[in-house]
Amino acid sequence: MENMAGIFKFSELRRSGKLLIKHECQGARFMRCFRTVAGQPKVHGSILKYCVYGAGVGVVAAASFWYKQVNQARQNFALEGSSSVIEKIKYKPPVEVSRKVISTVDTSGLKLTLFQYQSCPFCCKVRAFLDYYGIPYDIVEVNPVLRHEIKWSPYRKVPILLTKVNGGYQPLTDSSMIISLLASYLSDKSCPVENLVHYYPTVSMHDEEGKFKNEIVNKYFLMYQGPIPKDRTLNDIVEERKWRQWADDVFVHTLSPNVYRTLDEAYETFNWFSKIGRWEEYFPAWERSVMVNVGAWAMWLISKRLKRKHLLKDDVRESLYDGARHWMQGIRHRGTVFMGGDNPDLSDLAMYGVLKSIEGCEAFNDLLSHTSLGTWFNAVKEKVDSHAGSALLTG
Numbered sequence: 001m002e003n004m005a006g007i008f009k010f011s012e013l014r015r016s017g018k019l020l021i022k023h024e025c026q027g028a029r030f031m032r033c034f035r036t037v038a039g040q041p042k043v044h045g046s047i048l049k050y051c052v053y054g055a056g057v058g059v060v061a062a063a064s065f066w067y068k069q070v071n072q073a074r075q076n077f078a079l080e081g082s083s084s085v086i087e088k089i090k091y092k093p094p095v096e097v098s099r100k101v102i103s104t105v106d107t108s109g110l111k112l113t114l115f116q117y118q119s120c121p122f123c124c125k126v127r128a129f130l131d132y133y134g135i136p137y138d139i140v141e142v143n144p145v146l147r148h149e150i151k152w153s154p155y156r157k158v159p160i161l162l163t164k165v166n167g168g169y170q171p172l173t174d175s176s177m178i179i180s181l182l183a184s185y186l187s188d189k190s191c192p193v194e195n196l197v198h199y200y201p202t203v204s205m206h207d208e209e210g211k212f213k214n215e216i217v218n219k220y221f222l223m224y225q226g227p228i229p230k231d232r233t234l235n236d237i238v239e240e241r242k243w244r245q246w247a248d249d250v251f252v253h254t255l256s257p258n259v260y261r262t263l264d265e266a267y268e269t270f271n272w273f274s275k276i277g278r279w280e281e282y283f284p285a286w287e288r289s290v291m292v293n294v295g296a297w298a299m300w301l302i303s304k305r306l307k308r309k310h311l312l313k314d315d316v317r318e319s320l321y322d323g324a325r326h327w328m329q330g331i332r333h334r335g336t337v338f339m340g341g342d343n344p345d346l347s348d349l350a351m352y353g354v355l356k357s358i359e360g361c362e363a364f365n366d367l368l369s370h371t372s373l374g375t376w377f378n379a380v381k382e383k384v385d386s387h388a389g390s391a392l393l394t395g
């Protein structure tokens with residue numbers, strides 16, 4: 001994941017773990033070899049033998065790696081431009097629900113299960129949307145290391161939203177697609193979720209850097225079944241889309257380098273994740289300790305690379321403040337309380353969601369004391385917590 005632009009970049013974490021093990025193994029092997037050479041000067045023949053074996057293994061490994069790469073590139077090339085729709089599943093995966101979010105104001109009729117990490121910014125976005133509209137849902141907290149709760153899914157990231165539909169369950173993946181699809185559904189329930197999903201195909205493609213990826217290209221688009229709703233202008237819709245995309249493509253990338261800026265901050269962040277993610281309830285002590293210690297160190301190191309990759313300023317706080325100021329300038333330009341006007345729109349909920357994922361961190365407190373974001377943030381919070389969006393839904 002470039003997830004919270006990697007808050008929980010556990011795939012990288014796993015990779016760096018593997019690397020660490022690999023280096024240790026190589027070190028031990030080197031030391032053994034050195035000891036042999038130092039202690040027994042007459043073993044040159046066997047050293048030579050090992051060198052030849054080693055070189056042979058190296059050549060075979062390199063050749064098979066190269067072969068795999070070429071094959072993968074060929075397959076990816078063949079897939080370029082192809083599209084697919086997320087398939088419905090017949091049965092609910094047999095996983096335990098961690099907790100239920102209930103609502104007394106629900107009119108959606110949706111039966112949802114959210115597979116998530118509590119502090120993942122993309123999951124926070126989905127929860128902000130569901131809470132704002134007062135839609136109830138079950139939560140399955142996914143173990144970020146083993147991820148066995150989503151073993152049933154070919155999509156290996158969170159959030160995944162499982163929706164009860166006719167004849168089974170429809171998995172929805174990618175926070176922005178989930179939100180666009182549900183918003184389209186709420187505006188006109190005549191088109192069921194399992195039909196709406198066909199409007200959001202996953203397209204296989206190579207990006208500008210030549211990297212292969214699967215992308216839901218129209219994930220920011222709302223699929224109205226008729227003319228656009230009377231209370232919205234085309235400009236509102238286009239602006240909402242623009243800001244939602246900016247939150248995902250730009251703002252979210254300022255978070256990781258900030259919350260993992262120093263090793264102390266990285267520890268503070270992971271301890272906070274542990275608290276709000278209720279890791280004590282879901283994971284044994286040793287697993288928690290690994291997650292916090294390895295996580296803090298790995299993310300502190302990775303955040304340096306993310307800082308370079310996303311061209312953040314030397315003082316990463318400045319990039320975070322710049323993002324927040326840009327957002328607030330957008331609102332001021334509209335002359336309203338929210339980007340959406342008198343009520344939050346999907347871009348307010350997206351921005352609120354990603355910020356919510358760092359709410360307990362030092363970076364968040366600094367952000368509030370250096371920018372005017374706080375008033376807006378608290379206003380959205382009030383609307384989300386009171387499920388204000390439910391009153392705006394028709395039938």
Ligand SMILES: N[C@@H](CCC(=O)N[C@@H](CS)C(=O)NCC(=O)O)C(=O)O
Pocket residue numbers: 001002003004006007008009010011117120121122144156157158159173174175176
């Ligand atoms: N574009 C996706 C990004 C989802 C994502 O990157 N999620 C991260 C968690 S924050 C993830 O699951 N990464 C895989 C992993 O943990 O290995 C979305 O908006 O939902």
